[in-house]
Amino acid sequence: MSVIRERPSNTQLDCGHGAIFDPAPFIGDIVYCHQCRDYSMVASGGMRRIFVTISCEQCAYERNYKNITETVARVRADIHTIKFRHTVSVVGKSGSLVYRSVPRSLSNRYQKYPEIGID
Numbered sequence: 001m002s003v004i005r006e007r008p009s010n011t012q013l014d015c016g017h018g019a020i021f022d023p024a025p026f027i028g029d030i031v032y033c034h035q036c037r038d039y040s041m042v043a044s045g046g047m048r049r050i051f052v053t054i055s056c057e058q059c060a061y062e063r064n065y066k067n068i069t070e071t072v073a074r075v076r077a078d079i080h081t082i083k084f085r086h087t088v089s090v091v092g093k094s095g096s097l098v099y100r101s102v103p104r105s106l107s108n109r110y111q112k113y114p115e116i117g118i119d
């Protein structure tokens with residue numbers, strides 16, 4: 001099983017309070033504010049959901065995601081790159097390139113971030 005974690009974030013809530021969540025929530029999520037003792041919406045500091053297509057330039061691998069964070073999209077692309085040593089691109093809804101995973105560029109990443117587990 002892969003374990004992909006987002007980093008904790010300093011989140012600003014709609015009620016004006018700040019809170020630290022680990023893992024970071026999404027912007028627009030409803031969370032519990034301990035200072036208000038009520039629910040509030042994540043205004044900033046959270047993750048953004050993006051729509052992307054992850055596709056390999058060297059094989060038929062292609063996946064569409066409607067609800068993914070950029071971090072997770074990058075990791076999914078990297079996993080394919082590491083397994084097959086293929087170049088994988090992550091393209092946003094507007095057709096813009098979000099990230100390109102090239103085999104050579106991945107040498108030390110998973111030593112630096114051991115919390116990103118791969119199969």
Ligand SMILES: [Zn+2]
Pocket residue numbers: 013015016017033034035036037040
């Ligand atoms: Zn509050």
Ligand SMILES: [Zn+2]
Pocket residue numbers: 056057058059060061080084086087
């Ligand atoms: Zn491939």
